[in-house]
Amino acid sequence: MPPRTRIAVIGVGNEFRRDDGVGPAVVARLRERAAARPLPPGTVLAVCDGDPARLIGSWEGADLAVVVDAAHAHPGHPGRVHRLAFDAEVLERPRTTSSHGLGLGEAVELARVLGRLPGRLVVYAVEGAESTLGTGLSAGVAEVVESLAASVEGEIVRHRDAAARG
Numbered sequence: 001m002p003p004r005t006r007i008a009v010i011g012v013g014n015e016f017r018r019d020d021g022v023g024p025a026v027v028a029r030l031r032e033r034a035a036a037r038p039l040p041p042g043t044v045l046a047v048c049d050g051d052p053a054r055l056i057g058s059w060e061g062a063d064l065a066v067v068v069d070a071a072h073a074h075p076g077h078p079g080r081v082h083r084l085a086f087d088a089e090v091l092e093r094p095r096t097t098s099s100h101g102l103g104l105g106e107a108v109e110l111a112r113v114l115g116r117l118p119g120r121l122v123v124y125a126v127e128g129a130e131s132t133l134g135t136g137l138s139a140g141v142a143e144v145v146e147s148l149a150a151s152v153e154g155e156i157v158r159h160r161d162a163a164a165r166g
């Protein structure tokens with residue numbers, strides 16, 4: 001059995017499908033920022049291709065899981081960020097549409113059935129413009145990577161502070 005992880009930050013996506021790489025880009029930025037300002041012990045930064053089993057495995061045992069993923073919206077506004085937060089006992093299926101064949105909603109539902117939800121799940125869904133083959137984020141999506149990294153750090157700090165208050 002893997003060791004218990006208190007905090008899991010998961011960037012979902014494929015960096016070779018343009019804006020679908022926003023999740024991995026945010027995780028990469030968090031790794032860079034952690035060199036100067038380390039994240040709390042027990043924080044794991046991971047990248048996942050969106051496969052529900054791998055996603056569930058990444059957050060299994062976490063008190064807090066923060067997921068960053070690209071999303072489709074019609075009409076779309078590239079770079080618009082949607083934040084959804086759920087506690088495991090009152091978790092409803094997310095209503096955003098992932099840019100992957102099976103979306104985050106399916107992974108959440110499967111985790112619920114299997115009893116493998118994190119204690120708290122926060123999803124940052126970023127509307128994308130480009131999902132064709134190629135590297136590099138569109139301008140609108142690239143502009144939000146830094147602020148998303150800061151938002152994820154804020155989620156971690158709030159969780160750590162709440163846990164310390166007990």
